[in-house]
Amino acid sequence: MNVTLPLSQLQAGAQGFLARYDAHGMAPQRTEAAALFARNGLPGPREEDWRYSLLRPVTDVRFVSPDDAPRDVSDALARLPKIDAPRLIFVDGRFRADLSDLPAGVTFGAPAYGASNRPDQHKLVALNTMLSEDGVTIRVPAGHDAGTILLVSIGTGNDVSFHPNHAVTIGDNARLTLLDIALGDGVYLNNPVLSATVGGNATLTHLRLQQEALGAFHLSTVYADVAASGTYDSFALTLGARLARMEVHADLNGPQASAHLNAAQLLGGQQHADFTTVIHHAAPNTASRQTVKNVLSGHARGVFQGKIEVDRIAQKTDGYQMNQALLLSPDAEMDCKPQLEIYADDVKCSHGATIGELDGDQLFYLRTRGIAEAEARSMLVRAFLSEALDPISHVDGRAAMEAAISLWWDRHAQ
Amino acid sequence: MLEIKNLTANIDDKTILKGIDLVVPDGEVHAIMGPNGSGKSTLSYVLSGREGYDVTGGSAIFDGFDLLEMEPEARAAAGLFLAFQYPVELPGVNNANFLRTALNAQRRARGEPELDAIAFLKLSRAEAKRLSMPDDMLKRNVNVGFSGGEKKRNEVLQMAVLRPKLAILDETDSGLDIDALKIVADGVNALRGPKFSALVITHYQRLLDYIVPDRVHVLAGGRIIRSGGPELAHQLEADGYAAIVAEAA
Ligand SMILES: Nc1ncnc2c1ncn2[C@@H]1O[C@H](COP(=O)(O)OP(=O)(O)OP(=O)(O)O)[C@@H](O)[C@H]1O
Ligand SMILES: [Mg+2]
Numbered sequence: 001m002n003v004t005l006p007l008s009q010l011q012a013g014a015q016g017f018l019a020r021y022d023a024h025g026m027a028p029q030r031t032e033a034a035a036l037f038a039r040n041g042l043p044g045p046r047e048e049d050w051r052y053s054l055l056r057p058v059t060d061v062r063f064v065s066p067d068d069a070p071r072d073v074s075d076a077l078a079r080l081p082k083i084d085a086p087r088l089i090f091v092d093g094r095f096r097a098d099l100s101d102l103p104a105g106v107t108f109g110a111p112a113y114g115a116s117n118r119p120d121q122h123k124l125v126a127l128n129t130m131l132s133e134d135g136v137t138i139r140v141p142a143g144h145d146a147g148t149i150l151l152v153s154i155g156t157g158n159d160v161s162f163h164p165n166h167a168v169t170i171g172d173n174a175r176l177t178l179l180d181i182a183l184g185d186g187v188y189l190n191n192p193v194l195s196a197t198v199g200g201n202a203t204l205t206h207l208r209l210q211q212e213a214l215g216a217f218h219l220s221t222v223y224a225d226v227a228a229s230g231t232y233d234s235f236a237l238t239l240g241a242r243l244a245r246m247e248v249h250a251d252l253n254g255p256q257a258s259a260h261l262n263a264a265q266l267l268g269g270q271q272h273a274d275f276t277t278v279i280h281h282a283a284p285n286t287a288s289r290q291t292v293k294n295v296l297s298g299h300a301r302g303v304f305q306g307k308i309e310v311d312r313i314a315q316k317t318d319g320y321q322m323n324q325a326l327l328l329s330p331d332a333e334m335d336c337k338p339q340l341e342i343y344a345d346d347v348k349c350s351h352g353a354t355i356g357e358l359d360g361d362q363l364f365y366l367r368t369r370g371i372a373e374a375e376a377r378s379m380l381v382r383a384f385l386s387e388a389l390d391p392i393s394h395v396d397g398r399a400a401m402e403a404a405i406s407l408w409w410d411r412h413a414q
Numbered sequence: 415m416l417e418i419k420n421l422t423a424n425i426d427d428k429t430i431l432k433g434i435d436l437v438v439p440d441g442e443v444h445a446i447m448g449p450n451g452s453g454k455s456t457l458s459y460v461l462s463g464r465e466g467y468d469v470t471g472g473s474a475i476f477d478g479f480d481l482l483e484m485e486p487e488a489r490a491a492a493g494l495f496l497a498f499q500y501p502v503e504l505p506g507v508n509n510a511n512f513l514r515t516a517l518n519a520q521r522r523a524r525g526e527p528e529l530d531a532i533a534f535l536k537l538s539r540a541e542a543k544r545l546s547m548p549d550d551m552l553k554r555n556v557n558v559g560f561s562g563g564e565k566k567r568n569e570v571l572q573m574a575v576l577r578p579k580l581a582i583l584d585e586t587d588s589g590l591d592i593d594a595l596k597i598v599a600d601g602v603n604a605l606r607g608p609k610f611s612a613l614v615i616t617h618y619q620r621l622l623d624y625i626v627p628d629r630v631h632v633l634a635g636g637r638i639i640r641s642g643g644p645e646l647a648h649q650l651e652a653d654g655y656a657a658i659v660a661e662a663a
Contacts, residue, residue, distance in 0.1 A: 360465065365502035368462050369516035369572065370490035370523065379515065383506025 013059025014041035017161070020065055021130050027111070033119040033129035043123045052303040052335045053274040057243050058217050063161035063189050065131075066092035071156040073099070076183055079211075080152060081400035083179065087150035088136050092188070093162020095134045103138075103149050111135040112167030114195025116223035122247070124219050128163040128193045135165040138178075142171030142199065148396070150179045155216055157186015164192045172199040172227075177394050180208045182218060183240065189217040196223065198230040200254065205233045207397040209404055212240035214269070221247045228254025228283070235392050237401050238265040238273045239408050245274040252279070252286035252314075262388045264293045266405065267300035267332075268412045274303035281314040281344075288318075293388045294325040295381055296332035297412050307339040310347050317342075319349035326384050327357055328412075378409050415440045415611045416461075416580055421472035423460050430456045432636035433472070438580070441608040445622055445647060446615045448633035449655050454615045455499050457633070458582045462496040463489055477579060490516075491523035493579030497569035497586045499615075504556035509568070512556050513538060513575055520576065541574040544604070546597050562589035570601045577605065582613045587621040599624030619651040634659050 014037065021034045042059070043050040073091055077099070080087075086103035089096045111132035119126035140146040153164065170176055182190055190212060198204045204224070212218045218241040224232040232250055250259040265273045279288045294302040304323045325334035338351040358380050366376035385405065392398040416438040423431040430453045438444050448454055460467050461474060463486035474481040479492050504512065518528040529537070538552055545567055557565050566586050573581050583602070587595055602612060602625050614625060622630070622644060630646040631638045634655060639662035640646065650658070 361502050362504055364464050364486060365498070365504070366512075366516075367486035368490055368496050369512070369576065370487050370520035371516055372487045372519060373485070375515070375519065376487075379507060379512075380504075383504060386506040 009056060009059050010042045010044050013055070016062055017127055017131065027113075029111075029113045029117075029129055030132065033126045036119050037123070037126040037130045040123050040126060042127070049276060049305055052305070052337070053243070053245050053272065055243075058189065058219075061159055061187060061189070064159055066094065066160045066162060073154050073156065076154045076185065079183060080150070080181065081396070081403065083148065083150060083396045083400065085148040085150055085179070087152060089152045089154065090134065090164055091154045092156055092160050093134055093153070093164045093190070095136065103146065105139050105141065105146065107137045111165035112137040112195065113165055114167035114223065115197065116195045116225055116249075116251075117165065117193060118223070122221055124191060124247070125193055125221050128165055128191050128221070131161070131163040132165040133163070135167070137166070138168045138176070140170045140174040140176045143173045144171065146174065146176040148177040148179060148394070150181065153182040153184075153190055153192065155182075155184025155186070155188035155190055155213060157184065157188055157213065157215075159187050161189035161191060166192065166194040168194065168196045168204060170196070170198045170202040170204050170230075173201045174199060175203045175205075177205040177207065177397065179397050179400065180206060181211065182209070183211040184213045184216055186213055187215040188213070189219065191219045193221045194223070196225070196232060198224065198226045198232050200227045201229040202227070203231045203233060205394060207392065207394060207401070208234065208236040208246075209400060210236065210238045210240055210244060210246065211404060212244070214240060214242060214271070216241050218244040218246070220245070222249070224248065224250040224259060226250065226252050226254070226257040226259060229256040230254070231257070232259045234259075234261055235388065235401070236263040236275065237404060238263065238267070238275065239404060241273065242270065243272045245276065247276045249278045250280065250288065252281050252288065253283055255283050255285045257283060258287040259289075260391065261288070261290045262292070262391060263290075264295070264385050264388045265302050266295045266408050266412075267302055268298040269300065270298070271300045272303070274305070276303070276305040278307045278309065279319070281308070281310045281317040281319065284314055285316045286314060286318075288320070290321045291388045291391075292323045293385050294323070294334055295328065295384065296325060296334060297328040299329070299331045301333045301335070303335045305337040305339070306351070307341065308349060308351075310342040310344050310349065312343040315344050315346045317344060317347040317349065319347070321351035323353045324384070325355045326381065327355060381409065415477060416613070417475045419473050421460070421474060422470045423456065424468040424470055425456070425466065429470075430636055431460065434633075434636075434638060436631065436638060438611045438613060440611060441606075442628040443606065443612045443614060443625060444629045444631060445627040446613060446631050446633050447617065447647065447650055449659075452634045453636045454633050455584055458496055458584045458613075458615065461582060462486055462494060487519065488523070490576075491520045495573050495576055495578035495581045497566070497573060497581065497583045499584040499588070501557050501565040501569050503558045505558050507556045509554055509556045510535075510538060510552040513552075513572060516572070517575055538571075538575055541571055545571055545574065545601055547571060563591060563594050566590055567594060567598065570598050574601055574605070579609060580611045580613070581605070582615070584615045585617065587616050587618060595621065596624060619647040622647045632658055634662065
């Protein structure tokens with residue numbers, strides 16, 4: 001294969017983004033990021049962790065900045081789960097105070113650039129930081145239970161790209177559930193970064209619903225820095241976008257810190273979705289759990305890359321990683337790359353991967369009980385997903401995920 | 415109720431059923447006995463519509479329906495039930511939800527109103543109690559981690575809730591302890607009546623002491639080679655299959 005062509009196209013694509021950067025009066029973070037992006041460009045096929053996900057389709061579109069024309073997003077708003085909680089609505093990456101309902105302790109309207117925002121290490125974070133216009137900073141004071149906040153991104157199409165940069169800080173012994181929903185219509189690129197800092201004995205529950213338009217692109221990066229006895233408890237459901245990559249970097253920095261990076265990717269047609277995680281165990285007695293389920297129909301392609309790094313100091317690390325794929329069509333494909341880098345000697349790390357089809361004996365058993373084939377298939381798919389969904393204890397969040405899965409299934413049931 | 419005529423079936427070009435003739439009238443219980451590998455489970459799978467079997471000839475008429483033309487779920491809604499020799503585990507599927515989904519799917523297919531959650535709970539608990547099954551088995555995933563005997567009892571629970579017109583019990587007695595055997599037999603006997611028939615596949619005459627059959631058939635080499643009354647089971651228990659098989663050959 002000739003790799004020169006995509007590389008040059010990548011460069012052309014990067015130039016397109018770069019041309020939109022206007023150094024005038026910009027925050028120093030953006031200036032620095034622009035210099036990095038000018039030098040490094042977009043991730044390409046020669047990079048080890050981008051081998052399975054090629055950004056070429058992104059460079060086929062000439063993305064533009066959102067204009068100031070008013071957009072009617074009532075249709076997208078109507079699709080949001082009905083949850084009684086404060087909501088922060090971004091349209092094409094811009095905060096919309098008129099549609100939002102502000103919780104206390106939130107500052108908004110400016111990119112947040114959290115402490116772990118690393119444009120020098122991640123090319124997509126450099127792109128985000130260079131072009132970021134807006135974002136939200138959520139601070140939950142120590143000891144406070146902030147309940148649930150909805151963070152919503154709506155893309156309106158017209159080949160815009162937007163690059164919100166958010167930061168969430170959970171004080172010691174504090175809690176927050178962030179229900180993070182991305183949806184939209186048409187062709188656009190959503191390239192968000194969210195940096196989370198979870199304090200001692202604090203919990204951030206991060207429930208993510210990626211329901212972007214099927215012509216859209218979703219390239220997100222999450223950083224979660226977790227202090228002693230803190231928990232970053234996340235579940236990410238990927239249903240939308242033509243090409244999606246969710247990258248999560250979780251650093252367990254204090255003893256007893258834990259991270260749950262559970263996910264489900266349900267894809268059809270020509271969709272491509274990539275869930276890439278890097279969990280860094282940097283303190284003793286830390287734990288990570290990842291249950292990743294993929295349901296792939298049509299010509300869809302799912303990717304899971306999970307790296308677990310265990311520092312020498314991180315004795316008694318408990319790491320669990322399981323990736324499973326259910327292929328509903330012979331043309332669907334799953335690529336899975338687990339990676340363990342362990343420098344401590346007293347650790348418990350396990351990983352596994354399975355790829356299979358719906359079980360014919362199980363289907364027949366259900367059908368002999370009178371359950372029609374389509375419903376039987378749906379039951380088995382849900383049963384397959386249940387391991388990833390069951391740990392979600394947030395009732396409304398779980399219901400929102402289930403409803404989104406039902407909708408997906410109605411569209412894809414053959 | 416069930417009328418099978420000259421039924422032949424292959425698996426991968428290998429002929430397993432070589433011309434089965436069998437009539438089970440309304441309200442009767444028939445037993446099928448026969449050596450390992452003679453085609454008993456194959457017959458039950460062909461009757462319930464499992465894929466992978468090539469029906470090459472003959473017919474099976476059930477309650478007026480041409481069984482072999484129907485989807486498995488339609489056969490169930492028409493009143494056919496198969497208790498599996500090896501019940502299938504369904505990880506992630508709750509037993510009570512499964513049973514309620516099945517019952518309501520059948521009721522919908524028959525144009526009957528669905529049972530709401532409370533009515534279903536009452537029904538399933540009562541039936542579980544009759545089979546001496548602890549309530550928690552309804553809350554567990556279908557057959558997952560069940561012992562061999564518990565799986566068989568769970569099959570009978572499904573039968574009791576779904577109330578079929580014709581139940582095929584494929585070695586439901588295998589793996590049951592003596593008490594469980596009586597309980598399961600009581601479960602079947604409770605359904606007996608003019609509108610219920612059963613085809614009981616077993617290797618052991620003992621079950622037939624509890625579920626007394628109207629007829630006993632011997633299936634060997636893909637054919638019914640002998641039929642008789644309950645005494646035939648006693649004869650088989652005493653003499654084995656060799657004499658009968660030799661006589662038929
Ligand atoms: N999927 C298959 N592929 C090939 N041969 C099969 C398959 N299923 C069944 N057979 C064969 O068909 C024959 C009949 O099997 P069947 O399971 O019907 O026997 P059975 O009478 O139920 O035996 P048992 O008393 O041991 O349960 C056997 O020789 C078996 O090996
Ligand atoms: Mg058998």
